[in-house]
Amino acid sequence: MQIRTRLSLQFALLVGSILIAFSVLIYALSANYRKQEFTERLREKAINTAKLLIDVEEINNDLMRIIDSTNYSTLEDVEVIVFDYFKRSKIYVSGKTEGLEVTEELLAKARTSEEFRFSQGEREAIGLLYTNGLRRFVVFASATDRYGITKLNNLLLVLLIGLLASIGLTIITGLFFSRQALRPISDVISQVSSITASNLEQRVDEGNGSDEIARLAITFNEMLVRIEKAFQIQKSFVSNASHELRTPLASITSQIEVALMKSRNPDEYREVLLSLLDDARSLSSLSNNLLEIARAEQDIHALKRMPVRLDELLLETQSEVELLHPEYHIEILINDNTDEEKEPTVNGNENLLKLIFTNLIDNACKFSSGKPVKAILEYNPDCAVITVQDQGIGISSDEQQRIFEPFYRARNAINHPGHGIGLSLIQKIATLHGGSITIDSTENKGTTVKVFLPYTH
Incomplete structure (x- = not known):
């Protein structure tokens, strides 16, 4: 994977993680606010109904139902049920049908708790204890919050779409900017690829000479100087070594060829052999010196x-x-x-x-x-x-x-x-x-x- 692609993906992952955390936080806060706000409306509905029904003597169950049916409420499919605390009998139910099932367990919990919240299916409900002097009543209020749930789902959809769009846009812009940022490195790679053993004098463009890429180019140019110098020394070494080796070898060859042209007496052959011996010793000395130079190139720790x-x-x-x-x-x-x-x-x-x-x-x-x-x-x-x-x-x-x-x-x-x-x-x-x-x-x-x-x- 190219550095440009990896940087873009890493940047997108970082931004995506931040956006996901931010979206989750927004959704959680919104869901909690909806729940608290809906619970508060249920509490108000339960208390108002209990006050009218219990504290106002002129209002009976039938009148209370008429009031509930004619009064506009922001609560959808709302239902209020009032129980006598001691007799545990149901003294009021708003609406014609009961949407909330009140069990003995719920009644017992309402008697021991001042207020608690629960849900049954899509209905959200609240149970509380209402006191009128010495009289005590258990009140349950329930409703469905389709509007709030719909708004919450719409918020979730908007957050998901925004998150995906933001990540996609981040990847695209990341690729663009990383390409712009790494373009000098691509230029350096292109210039380096054109440098061969035949044009070691060529140098890499050092740009502005101050940023990291410029320092990389400067370092590479310094390395090229050392490589060029090493190549020149190597060429000179090979050329001179070849010349120095060729001289005694040519002398040995020519002397042998001359000696073989005609028959000679032992003294002449002895003279030729002594000359050949000098050339052989010179060749041996040169070879030994070359080996010593190779040894001297070793690391001192290896010796x-x-x-x-x-x-x-x-x-x-x-x-x-x-x-x-x-x-x-x-x-x-x-x-x-x-x-x-x-x-x-x-x-x-x-x-x-x-x-x-x-x-x-x-x-x-x-x-x-x-x-x-x-x-x-x-x-x-x-x-x-x-x-x-x-x-x-x-x-x-x-x-x-x-x-x-x-x-x-x-x-x-x-x-x-x-x-x-x-x-x-x-x-x-x-x-x-x-x-x-x-x-x-x-x-x-x-x-x-x-x-x-x-x-x-």
Whole structure:
């Protein structure tokens, strides 16, 4: 069911409930008023008849009937019956026939109650006790209120027709106004439906920019900006990854084809195999880096975490890097400002944190052309800071904004080995641990990279 239809029905149900309650109240009050007013007229008729018949000596039963027959009364088919209290005998009956059946039970109730109301079929009646000095009489007056009942039925019919008409009108107007109110949402849906992967630059109309629908459009546009940026990064990633994978594969293929063109001596085959091995290692390194980036995209809560001593991890990384690259010159400085009773640890994934040290040190050494690289570990009150300084080729200021993009490489780094993944991977891992990374670089002078890691995240 559409929101517009549901809102209209809910509004009609609310209005209908109010109208039903109001109609029931009106009908109940009207019915009660008719009953009280008719009872009051019966009481007056009963008392007046009793007074004339009992208090006025000149009036007997026959004269009283003549008076009743000639006197205009608003009561239809009225009948008055008077009983002697002690003898229980009927001393007067108006009319030729008795329409009201007076039982012993009714007589007994009239003697013990000053006044009570009852009904027999369509006739409504009242019984009361009339006293004249020492004499007491029981008087019953009854009549049919066809006029009052007819008016009450007409009122019920009018209320029902008004109720149905009001509910119908409420549904129609509710549909109209809900359609008008939700039209901006329909426009947003129409605009969103036209946005595809090929036109992510398109935006939704934000309307007046202040109401709820405008805020929805603004939020959706902000999401589109993030999606567009993610698509651009993905396209760039796929393009660069394809290029980086194609280069070693093309080299391997061409070398094999050349080697198979003619028979060669063992030394030439050995040379080809060594070259193929370098390309295979480069391809393996690239694949490993891509896998590490995928791992860094995970939620930190899905990874195995533990307290990690960064100083031990840094020294371990230094040993491993120097073992693979004896030509690297790495200086380690650890500045421990923490409380002696508190171990300087970071709560995180040890393997991912180790990748930060490995990539920082390897990048710095790779672009320093044999110059010393300094790695400094500091423990601040709220976080650990890893600083790596080199005296290498540096990065130009106009390219520093893009160096964290996967596979992006600065112009002066093209001739150096690598794939442009290291800094992107470091940033992702730092962010995953609630940290951040900054870079300060001057072209042809060197680069300083700082990674901030909070102790708990």
